Amino acid sequence: MAKSKGTKPPRDPAQDPAPEPKPDPAPASAAPSLEDIQHWTGIVGQAQQQMMEHMAGALTAAADTAPAKTFPMQDPAVFLRAQAEFWQDSMALWQRFLTPATPAPAAEASPPPKTGDRRFAAPQWRDNPVFDMIRQSYLMVTDHLLKGVDQLSGLDDRQREKLRFATTAFADAMSPTNFALTNPLVLEKTVETRGQNLVKGLEHMLADIGRGQLTHTDPTAFEIGRNLAMTPGKVVRETPLYQLIQYTPATEKVGAIPLVIFPPWINRFYILDLNPEKSFIRWAVEQGLTVFVVSWKSADATMVDVTMDDYILRGQVDAIDTVRDLLDVPAVHTIGYCVAGTALACTLAILTERGQADKVASATFFTAQVDFDQAGELTMFIDDEQLAMLGKLSAETGYLDGRYMALTFNLLRGRDLIWNYVVNNYLLGQDYPPFDLLHWNGDTTNLPAKWHQAYLTDLYRDNKLARAGEYVIDGTPIDLSVIHTPAYIQAGREDHIAPVESVFKLTRHLSGPVRFVLAGSGHIAGVVNPPSATKYQYWVNEAKVDTLDAFVADATETKGSWWPDWRRWIAALDGETVAVDGARIPGEGKLPAIEDAPGRYVRTR
Structure with missing residues (x-):
């Protein structure tokens, strides 16, 4: 096996990935009319305002109910600066929307690689100006919500971590990909199937409500002793x-x-x-x-x-x-x-x-x-x-x-293990894929x-x-x-x-x-990485080290x-x-x- 020494292990965002359908090719997009621009200007503007008001309301409520020692008075200058940065970014976004020739910053050309965000991978999110605006507006608001958490003073590390986790979960739930009218793939599928995708998706949703658990894979595809747990x-x-x-x-x-x-x-x-x-x-x-x-x-x-x-x-x-x-x-x-x-x-x-x-x-x-x-x-x-x-x-x-624990673990990766399936199975009405790992995850x-x-x-x-x-x-x-x-x-x-x-x-x-x-x-x-799969890699350090940083600094990688x-x-x-x-x-x-x-x-x- 090939080895390299002294290389810090790079981040691999594709761990334990769930299978995702490939998006359908995007149809040709016509330029939005003046009425389209006016309509979506109002809609997206309202959404931005509501999200900012929600954050401000949550912070105000926390300040009113929490003891001063756990949520001290915040510096007004911080909030003023955050609000100014938000509106400055909003104006720049609207300028690019109204004058498409204006290039977007390089950082906005695609989702940041470190996040592994695949929600907006379909070309429709960029090729259609209206949905491109929705996408960029949502990402901008999310960015400012998380910046707001980082700018709060008087929080210890555990409090800030919990607030960031809750804020991220809220932002993931509010993604435009999760709603039929703001997801171009769902709209196209609805037109293509004359609404049958929504009917099938409703069947999936009602079945999950009945069993009290989100379904990730075809429940009939696997059976213990037949094609799972087969070692004699x-x-x-x-x-x-x-x-x-x-x-x-x-x-x-x-x-x-x-x-x-x-x-x-x-x-x-x-x-x-x-x-x-x-x-x-x-x-x-x-x-x-x-x-x-x-x-x-x-x-x-x-x-x-x-x-x-x-x-x-x-x-x-x-x-x-x-x-x-x-x-x-x-x-x-x-x-x-x-x-x-x-x-x-x-x-x-x-x-x-x-x-x-x-x-x-x-x-x-x-x-x-x-x-x-x-x-x-x-x-x-x-x-x-x-x-x-x-x-x-x-x-x-x-x-x-056990369904409570399953929900807890799903919430840790809500974007992949909850909202991904809400979109695919409830909105797009897709069939569940056969996937043994996800079958086990739901067992x-x-x-x-x-x-x-x-x-x-x-x-x-x-x-x-x-x-x-x-x-x-x-x-x-x-x-x-x-x-x-x-x-x-x-x-x-x-x-x-x-x-x-x-x-x-x-x-x-x-x-x-x-x-x-x-x-x-x-x-x-x-853990479940058999040699025959030839996937991933591992690192060892034969020296006696006292810290993880020391281990990584001189670790030997084996594919x-x-x-x-x-x-x-x-x-x-x-x-x-x-x-x-x-x-x-x-x-x-x-x-x-x-x-x-x-x-x-x-x-x-």
Whole structure:
């Protein structure tokens, strides 16, 4: 593979992209008439004024209700300057509209590359003067709204981040692409189909309202066990919390130390077994590993009292001991993905405190956090008011409906995962594309209410796990610094759920040998990136560094998947192989097969 050293990883805005239809070719556009200009001058002018008044009203309301220490008096000169800049930009925009020969600034020729904004990619937004005016006016107002947030004084970083997030969400919702009468593609489609696109779109919208969830992909295209989660194996253990799947070996000999994978219970485990081409599980089996995967049960009324103690002790520790006993081995390799990686760090600390650290030969962390000081945009949804609301949502059933979590994650990328589909499926009336990743994304799991409330409060809000002794599991204060287990830590460069800055902090809490790998793309595609895809890249730095900046400054880039790098790391810890017989074959040991993989828990809603 080609390598380059000392290159700072460039931003890749195309992480985990959702498929988008190609816009239809633009029809020839006639110059607007005087009546058109007068009409749209009034309409767009009103829209600009309304948006500015909305911002001013919101700021005034906040100033009236918030304590002075959290929203101090603003400098009037700042607002006057902002208003003057807005009207100056407005006049320049109208001048270009009324005299088309006036060239637009180079920065306005296309959406800024850093945003990855594809909403206005269709040529109709530039070729038709009226829609070009709408586009430019909207982008100008949005720019000034965000500048207004940056110019507010007296806000701490967290307050400003929350206000910017809310402002961006509001601006995305108000985009002219989201409304039939201000989207040229929708107008053309309506004329072409004589309104059938809107009828079909209404059917889509009513169906989504009925199921309480936005649809991203064809719901009939995929089925677990048919074209998802297809790696052969058997369920060999079932508890009220999880099923343990053992996969059928694909080689005559396997590594002596088995691998136990803990996926997050926030999602279904088959993100690691989407299809044969994308499956990390199948790939690991083909690499000569004995692979076990925990399939967590989606929460129901019987799990009202489940806490993090259960996921760690009656989940991870129980699965580790089950595999050790089944195969008669002293230790296992482990993988913890996302929240299961957070739990895995606690598991390692508890085993160490109990003198049982040697039960785990290695720990691999996929996009996992233990220090939540820089936990990213998810913190926008965590404050006392929202925690109280979550408590009310789950009070009656004892669990949080997974559709709420799906909405939360969609809001983090609202432009791509909400409004893109509002336009395509509701306004344009397009058929849903078949896309396995989006099918998994919509396959929600319920969460135990008590666990979820404590997780957000203790870790995200109060960051207890980052301070030795403050986070307690089963009476044991957790101190991550006691962990000496060899660790492989993977982060995604464009991860918006577990930011790389946050994941890197894990390297500072562990005391054993650590290999940190920065993968291209984000929370999902950064992990699910098989070598055969030849996509993205990853960076390593063999030197011992204390900061992420130092890691990046002298990192070595390798094109393609990081999976082979991980396999070499595992092999270095386990050079011995054994023949595939007896308990290495699912159902042939002391644990008889309960049912075929992927089991019934993954199908339980």
